[in-house]
Amino acid sequence: MHLPKIISQPMYVGLVMDLRPFLVLGLVACTSSSSPVPQMSTGLAIDALSETVWIEEFDVSPDGTLLAFKSAAAGTYDVWTVPTSGGDPTQLTSMPGREMRPRFSPDGRWIAFEADLGGTDVRDVFIVSAEGGDPVRLTHHPLNDANVSWAPDSRSLYFNSGMFFDNAIVRADIRTHEISRVGAGGAGELSPDGTTFAFTRNTKPQDDDQSNSDVWVTSAGGDPRSLTPNTFDWRDAEPTWSPDGEKIAFISDRGGFNNLGVIDVATGVATMLLTEDVEHSEPRWSPDGTWISFTKNLDYDYHIFRIPALGGEAEQLTSEGGVNGGSRATGQTRGGHAWLPDGEHIVYTHSDPSRTGDLWVLSTEGGDARQITNHQHEALRVQDDFVWPEFVEYEGYDGLEVAGLVYRPKDAEAGNPRPGLFFFRANSNGQHPKQWHPYIQYLVSQGYIVFAPNFRGSTGRGKAYRQVVHTYGGDRDLEDAFIGMDRLVDEGWVDADRVGAFGGSTGGYFTTAAAIKDPDRFRAGIVWYGATDLVTLSTYGSMEGWNRYLIGETPMENPENYFERSIIYHAERVDVPLLFLYAQGDGAARFQQIEQYGIQAEIHDNWYDWVVYAGEPHGWYHWRPDSVRKSMKIMGQMFRTFVSGEAIDIKETAARQREGIEIRRNPTIDLWNSLSNGMGPGD
Numbered sequence: 001m002h003l004p005k006i007i008s009q010p011m012y013v014g015l016v017m018d019l020r021p022f023l024v025l026g027l028v029a030c031t032s033s034s035s036p037v038p039q040m041s042t043g044l045a046i047d048a049l050s051e052t053v054w055i056e057e058f059d060v061s062p063d064g065t066l067l068a069f070k071s072a073a074a075g076t077y078d079v080w081t082v083p084t085s086g087g088d089p090t091q092l093t094s095m096p097g098r099e100m101r102p103r104f105s106p107d108g109r110w111i112a113f114e115a116d117l118g119g120t121d122v123r124d125v126f127i128v129s130a131e132g133g134d135p136v137r138l139t140h141h142p143l144n145d146a147n148v149s150w151a152p153d154s155r156s157l158y159f160n161s162g163m164f165f166d167n168a169i170v171r172a173d174i175r176t177h178e179i180s181r182v183g184a185g186g187a188g189e190l191s192p193d194g195t196t197f198a199f200t201r202n203t204k205p206q207d208d209d210q211s212n213s214d215v216w217v218t219s220a221g222g223d224p225r226s227l228t229p230n231t232f233d234w235r236d237a238e239p240t241w242s243p244d245g246e247k248i249a250f251i252s253d254r255g256g257f258n259n260l261g262v263i264d265v266a267t268g269v270a271t272m273l274l275t276e277d278v279e280h281s282e283p284r285w286s287p288d289g290t291w292i293s294f295t296k297n298l299d300y301d302y303h304i305f306r307i308p309a310l311g312g313e314a315e316q317l318t319s320e321g322g323v324n325g326g327s328r329a330t331g332q333t334r335g336g337h338a339w340l341p342d343g344e345h346i347v348y349t350h351s352d353p354s355r356t357g358d359l360w361v362l363s364t365e366g367g368d369a370r371q372i373t374n375h376q377h378e379a380l381r382v383q384d385d386f387v388w389p390e391f392v393e394y395e396g397y398d399g400l401e402v403a404g405l406v407y408r409p410k411d412a413e414a415g416n417p418r419p420g421l422f423f424f425r426a427n428s429n430g431q432h433p434k435q436w437h438p439y440i441q442y443l444v445s446q447g448y449i450v451f452a453p454n455f456r457g458s459t460g461r462g463k464a465y466r467q468v469v470h471t472y473g474g475d476r477d478l479e480d481a482f483i484g485m486d487r488l489v490d491e492g493w494v495d496a497d498r499v500g501a502f503g504g505s506t507g508g509y510f511t512t513a514a515a516i517k518d519p520d521r522f523r524a525g526i527v528w529y530g531a532t533d534l535v536t537l538s539t540y541g542s543m544e545g546w547n548r549y550l551i552g553e554t555p556m557e558n559p560e561n562y563f564e565r566s567i568i569y570h571a572e573r574v575d576v577p578l579l580f581l582y583a584q585g586d587g588a589a590r591f592q593q594i595e596q597y598g599i600q601a602e603i604h605d606n607w608y609d610w611v612v613y614a615g616e617p618h619g620w621y622h623w624r625p626d627s628v629r630k631s632m633k634i635m636g637q638m639f640r641t642f643v644s645g646e647a648i649d650i651k652e653t654a655a656r657q658r659e660g661i662e663i664r665r666n667p668t669i670d671l672w673n674s675l676s677n678g679m680g681p682g683d
Helices: 046-051 438-446 463-467 476-490 506-517 541-552 559-564 591-604 625-642 650-658 668-677
Strands: 022-024 027-029 058-060 066-071 078-083 098-104 110-116 124-129 145-150 156-161 168-173 179-183 188-190 196-201 214-219 236-241 247-252 259-264 270-272 279-285 291-298 301-308 337-339 345-352 355-363 390-395 401-407 418-424 449-454 494-504 524-528 578-583 608-613
Touching (some): 046 625, 058 337, 078 098, 078 110, 098 145, 110 145, 124 156, 214 236, 236 279, 259 279, 259 291, 291 337, 449 476, 494 506, 578 625, 608 625, 625 650
Parallel strands (some): 578 608
Antiparallel strands (some): 058 066, 110 124, 168 179, 247 259, 345 355, 401 449
């Protein structure tokens, strides 16, 4: 099976000229090489890149004729529909926040969705007619509602809710709007007959090394039952019901890698359908229950496979490189796939370094896939304008084989070194896949070599590789990254005197930790919503597990690690220029983290600046095109100034982007403090 080939033409060819060392904003930019220094290009158009949005969430109507999906094509995330046969999409919602996770009712009349109205990622549940109209709001409270499943009769739906303060499963009647608590449970899936939920739960005490997850089932009013009991050292996840409700497909690392298995619900007997040193995700049953489709990670290309539900040989359905079908197991690998009701076709998202995420459909019997949507900006539809990465493997600091992706400009040559940028991945154990990434393509088009390390602790290379970083996050993993960049320097690709770093979330933390570990290595760093003080970060409710995994225990139990890896304690000796790009509604990386470093930077006369983007949550990939455009512009200016040696007034740009932005607490913090600390005994 092959995706349609798009006619391509060469991208720009960078000019080469001699540059003399010169002074920029008090920093002397120089090069250690006597070779001609390649001139930086203006790069790809920022407006076109920021307006190239993508699809990662979608659903198929019961008759298979219509697809509902989330898209920011109109400037913010809304719910759209498009015929499976193709055609112009129809915008169904246009609310002020972000509408996401559309789900068709079994009768096809309604689409349920979640909406975050304030950019805080605190969601409410709505429904809207599949033919359009005004959305109907079903929940009205300040805690999160998510993970919708419809009842078979289309008269009610189920979801996880914070309204009972325990993320319980609740039922909502779409006519009366009455909401009732069903029982305890996590995010999961309702059985086809509407009687039982399958979900995952971690009951291992102090699971600091993130080694446990179990599959459970529960019925309304009944006690939850574990289908994978006494497996504290295994992570069993992604439960998916068979059409007859008798079995559950799941993903387990019990063999050392995330592999596909099936559980008999009545007996609890688990059978692994595949055991191999390759990671699987996203199990989906065919409508007749004879096949299970899933995705495989093959050196950060993701492909859709299918296997007989009773066991047998797996068959690869996609062949084009990039990310086909996504993977929820990695944090960064966006997308999904779903069978059409005819059992002969699969709708899926495809994304690669030259194409944004869009909807495609393939026949399980072979032949060319057909593209359904096209979110690629018209100015960016020449595939040769983009760079695919080289997959590299090399020995880490202790001999462990580690991996990464290297993006080089088209005209780069060994021996004529370029400025280099580390791009650190997000999530405590995420990864860099080969998918669309507008920031990478923008920076490479300007002339930078971007190194995206999938160092120890990343997903995709097995359980041992993922867990070896436990308590060493921001330490041994960065040793791996430094060795990878040093190889590029030694091979003549990167100029060691012109290196910067950037990353988001955990990658933002890696950026500050790298500056602590080897400040002389870096000319600049950009921190997307990262951590500067791990001690205060550990007090944020959602971040304690992150700290226990990557840093180890708590600040009082392990003060040395928290001190050594928090940049606020090292501002006197670490003066790497840092730009902080945060989100107004982010509860995980709060403005407090900027303030804490900012005070130290002011005292020690370190260059820093910051922007907070209004109405946005954690994660640039959830941001509106306007925020992506602004952040891309200032990032380009930051690296061109401090890494490439140009004179640009970044502080003026930052001040302009901050205009009118209100700095406020995450609105759930005061409520949480009241609930957890303000109630007396017996309340």
